[in-house]
Amino acid sequence: MLKIINLSKRFAVEDQEIRALDGLNLEVDNGEFCTIIGPSGCGKSTLLRIIAGLETKTTGELIWDNPPKLGYVFQNYALFPYLTVFENIEFGLKMEGVALHDRTKIVLELIEEVGLTGFEDKHPKELSGGMKQRVGIARSLSIEPNVLLLDEPFSSVDEFTAESLRDLLLKLWHKRKITIIMVTHLIREALEMSDQIVVMTPRPGTVEKILENELKRPRNLRSDDFFKMEDKLRELIKF
Ligand SMILES: Nc1ncnc2c1ncn2[C@@H]1O[C@H](COP(=O)(O)OP(=O)(O)OP(=O)(O)O)[C@@H](O)[C@H]1O
Ligand SMILES: [Mg+2]
Known part of the structure; x- marks a missing residue:
C-alpha cells in the first residue's frame, strides 16, 4: 500500500536547523492497522503530516501502490x-x-x-x-477514504470516553477494511488496536523497531498474552 524510503525532514528555525526525521523506512500493507509510537517530539506528527501531504519532506520517497484517498483525524478535533x-x-x-x-x-x-x-x-x-x-x-x-490517518485522536478525552472511541474506530475499520495509520503514545492502546507497531527513536526520529502484533482479535486486555506483549513493547521503548 505505502512504502516510505529513507525519509528525512529538517525544519529551519531562524538560523538553526531542527532534524525532525532522519532516514526513516516503513511499509504499511493494504487494510492494515498500523500504530506509530514514540517519545514526545520524535517526529510522529511530522511523519503523519508528510504522509497526508500536509507537510513537505526534505529527502526520501513515499511510494503508494495506487493514489490514496486520505482521511485525517486531528488530536484537537479541528472542527x-x-x-x-x-x-x-x-x-x-x-x-x-x-x-x-x-x-x-x-x-x-x-x-x-x-x-x-x-x-x-x-x-x-x-x-x-x-x-x-x-x-x-x-x-x-x-x-x-481508503487510508485513514489519526494523530493521537483520543488524547484530549477522558479514559472512559477514549475506551468507547477506540471501540468505535475498530468497528468502523472492520466494516470498511481500510488502511489505518494512527499515532499514539499509549502502549496499551497500540497493542489493543493495531497489527503493526512502529516504535520510533527520540529526535531525530527514525524507526527503532517494528513489532508485529499477533494477538487474536477481539483483544482481551487482561489476558496473559496481552501482558506479555505489553512487557515486550515496553522493553523496546526508550521513553
Ligand atoms: N513547523 C515546524 N517548524 C519548526 N519545527 C517544527 C515544526 N513542526 C515540528 N517541529 C519540530 O520537529 C520536532 C518533531 O515534532 P512533532 O510535532 O512531529 O513531534 P511529535 O512526535 O508529534 O511530538 P508529540 O508527541 O509531543 O506530539 C520537534 O522538535 C518540533 O519542535
Ligand atoms: Mg504530535
Missing part, C-alpha cells in the same frame, strides 16, 4: 466552529461536488454510525470532547 455537526460532516462531500440528496443520505448514515443521532444541528461548542471526536471521525470518513 469548523460555525458549522453544525451535519455541516461539518458534509463539508468534504460538498467540496467534492456530491449532490445534496446523496450527501444528506451519506451524512445521516454516518451520524447514526458514530452515535450522534439527534445532534445534527448542534454546534461544536455544544458538544463534549468525545462527541466532537465522533464528528471528527465521521467527517474524515464521509469521502470514503
